[in-house]
Amino acid sequence: MTLLDLTPRITHNDRTATLPVAIIGAGPIGLAAAANLVERGIDFVVFEAGDQVASSMRSWGHTRLFSPWKHLVDPASRRLLEAQGWELPDPERAPTGSELVEKYVGPLAELDAIASRIRTGVEVIGVSREGMDRTRTRARAATPFVLRTRAADGSADDIVARAVIDASGTYRSPNPLSSSGLELLGMADIADRVTPALPDVLGRDRSRFAGRRVTVVGAGHSAANTLLAIVKLAREEPGTSVTWLIRNAQAVRVSSSPDDELIGRANLGSRVDRAVERGEIEVVDGFEIIRGRRSAEGVELIGHRRGEVVTHATDVVVNATGFRPDLGMLREMRLELDDIVEAPKRLAPLIDPNVHSCGTVEPHGFRELTHPEQGFFIVGMKSYGRAPTFLLATGYEQVRSVAAWIAGDTASAAQVDLVLPATGVCSTDPGSGGGCCS
Numbered sequence: 078m079t080l081l082d083l084t085p086r087i088t089h090n091d092r093t094a095t096l097p098v099a100i101i102g103a104g105p106i107g108l109a110a111a112a113n114l115v116e117r118g119i120d121f122v123v124f125e126a127g128d129q130v131a132s133s134m135r136s137w138g139h140t141r142l143f144s145p146w147k148h149l150v151d152p153a154s155r156r157l158l159e160a161q162g163w164e165l166p167d168p169e170r171a172p173t174g175s176e177l178v179e180k181y182v183g184p185l186a187e188l189d190a191i192a193s194r195i196r197t198g199v200e201v202i203g204v205s206r207e208g209m210d211r212t213r214t215r216a217r218a219a220t221p222f223v224l225r226t227r228a229a230d231g232s233a234d235d236i237v238a239r240a241v242i243d244a245s246g247t248y249r250s251p252n253p254l255s256s257s258g259l260e261l262l263g264m265a266d267i268a269d270r271v272t273p274a275l276p277d278v279l280g281r282d283r284s285r286f287a288g289r290r291v292t293v294v295g296a297g298h299s300a301a302n303t304l305l306a307i308v309k310l311a312r313e314e315p316g317t318s319v320t321w322l323i324r325n326a327q328a329v330r331v332s333s334s335p336d337d338e339l340i341g342r343a344n345l346g347s348r349v350d351r352a353v354e355r356g357e358i359e360v361v362d363g364f365e366i367i368r369g370r371r372s373a374e375g376v377e378l379i380g381h382r383r384g385e386v387v388t389h390a391t392d393v394v395v396n397a398t399g400f401r402p403d404l405g406m407l408r409e410m411r412l413e414l415d416d417i418v419e420a421p422k423r424l425a426p427l428i429d430p431n432v433h434s435c436g437t438v439e440p441h442g443f444r445e446l447t448h449p450e451q452g453f454f455i456v457g458m459k460s461y462g463r464a465p466t467f468l469l470a471t472g473y474e475q476v477r478s479v480a481a482w483i484a485g486d487t488a489s490a491a492q493v494d495l496v497l498p499a500t501g502v503c504s505t506d507p508g509s510g511g512g513c514c515s
Contacts, residue, residue: 093221097122097194098483099238101201101224103130105177106457106472107244108185109151113480115190116153122236123191124226126200126249130186131178133248137275138175140302143345144469145169149177151473154185161188198229201245204453205409207237218451240452240483242476243407247400247458254294254396256324256365256380263369267394270376271369274299274397278306286393288316290375294366295397296323297465301349303395308357320359322378322389327362361389369394402459411449419462421446421455428464438468440495442478454479470495 098114100107103125114121129135142149147168155165158181166172166180186195203225206217221237228234251273255261264271274295276282291307293300304321311317352358364387366380375392402419404412415425424445428438446454456479457472474495481490 093219093239096120096221096237096239098240098242099124099201099222099224099236100242100244102244102246102457103127103132103186103195103197104134104244104246104457105131105149105151105182105469106246106476107242108182108191109154109473110242110244110456110476110480111191111194112151112154112157112185113477114483115157117480117484117486119480119484121194122238123195124199124201124224124236125195125197126245128198128229130195130197131182133246134174134178134182136248136273137277138173138178139277139280140275141173142171142177145171148470150181151476153473153477154181157188157190158184196226200227201225201406202227202233203406203409204241204243211409211411222452241454242479243453243455243459244457244472244476245403245459247402250403251396251400252398252463254366254369254378254394254398256367261366261369266371267369267376270392271394271396274395275302276395278303278310283310286310286317287314289392290318290320290390291393291395292320292322292378292389292391293395293397294322295395295399296325297397297399298345299399300395300397301345303397304358305345305348305352308352311357318359319357320361320389320391321353322361322364322366324365325362364389399463399465400458401463402455410453412455413448415462418464420460420464421448423447424460425462425464428461428466430464430466438466438471440471440474440493442475442493443482443490446475446479452483468495 097120100110100121100123103123107123108130111121111123125132127133145168146166149172150165163184172180186192201224205223206213206220207223209217209220221239222241224236224238224241226234226236252258253260254264254271272282272285276285278286286307287310293303293307300321304319307317307319311319349358353360364380364382366378368379370377370379372390375390376394378389378391378394380387380389404419413422414420415422418425418429420428424441427441427445443454446456446460448454456475458467460475461467474493478490478493
């Protein structure tokens with residue numbers, strides 16, 4: 078039996094047949110997995126580390142997505158919602174993250190068939206097989222999974238499941254500021270001066286940035302959104318300034334392109350270009366950060382630039398360097414990951430950011446997401462590992478295929494399809510499965 082065998086490989090005894098499927102993460106992809114399991118009549122439980130569904134998306138909810146509603150709703154979820162009278166918002170309008178939660182993800186989570194199975198404030202901190210670590214093989218596929226969970230009060234528990242769908246995303250595991258990929262030297266000393274990607278500069282986080290020197294680190298669309306917000310803040314709050322610190326010679330991902338058919342994304346790049354030309358954004362390129370330290374006036378970032386050791390002084394740092402999958406909780410799982418981008422090995426060539434943009438990634442399903450650990454799947458943004466080109470609609474097709482496979486419908490599981498405009502519907506930065514440009 079090979080990993081490409083289309084035959085369902087979960088061997089259900091009387092006990093496992095009664096166990097639910099465990100879904101990790103209650104963002105749009107995790108809830109889409111739930112909706113597909115509802116339609117299949119398969120029981121499930123959803124674990125969400127935040128105190129509300131889509132907690133990561135809520136963190137950057139002030140940000141407008143690049144793509145319109147018609148590309149942001151999972152088909153199975155839409156069928157369940159419309160059966161209760163729900164209507165799709167203006168299909169051609171691009172919502173903010175908050176609007177997506179309020180008008181779609183929230184109502185989906187409130188459906189009776191899903192709401193009773195969501196456990197918020199419960200973090201999954203480990204996944205294994207019941208009574209087996211990763212070294213034991215005999216009867217492994219017939220043994221239930223066990224998920225170690227931790228509640229908000231710190232109490233831990235073990236939950237058993239017949240299969241596991243990890244849709245936990247990557248937003249909560251950002252890349253470090255250090256160019257080496259290791260934790261930045263001195264990070265503990267400056268942590269209170271460093272903010273995650275996509276802060277609400279003009280809203281709840283305004284006081285943190287007003288009147289201060291702000292440095293945005295990163296070359297993607299999250300960085301671009303924050304840069305423009307600080308430019309606007311600087312016009313309203315004297316003393317506010319912004320520097321864009323990038324490792325390479327150019328921020329290619331944000332650069333304007335006349336061929337970009339996603340108007341919102343093209344406009345974002347153009348607006349950043351114009352702000353740089355007007356001197357509202359100072360660009361420091363070729364800066365490889367190696368250490369951070371406190372100074373009498375704020376923070377200093379020390380790094381290499383064009384062969385010299387240089388120091389950049391600032392007050393606040395925004396870490397918009399991208400995201401990576403948290404694999405720590407999967408240590409007891411037998412995974413087959415690409416050694417570069419940390420995506421499932423068969424998926425990695427399809428999403429290589431050096432070759433593909435989000436619009437050129439082929440539809441894929443359970444076969445590309447299969448690991449040696451039978452019945453375990455990583456889906457959504459986390460399935461893309463460190464690749465920044467996740468397609469929200471592709472994530473929906475992933476979980477449809479996986480749910481079909483769990484149900485034993487191999488024909489449907491193997492038939493993957495995705496109809497999109499030439500541009501695709503990509504989410505390049507936020508690791509929640511939605512994104513500022515999903």
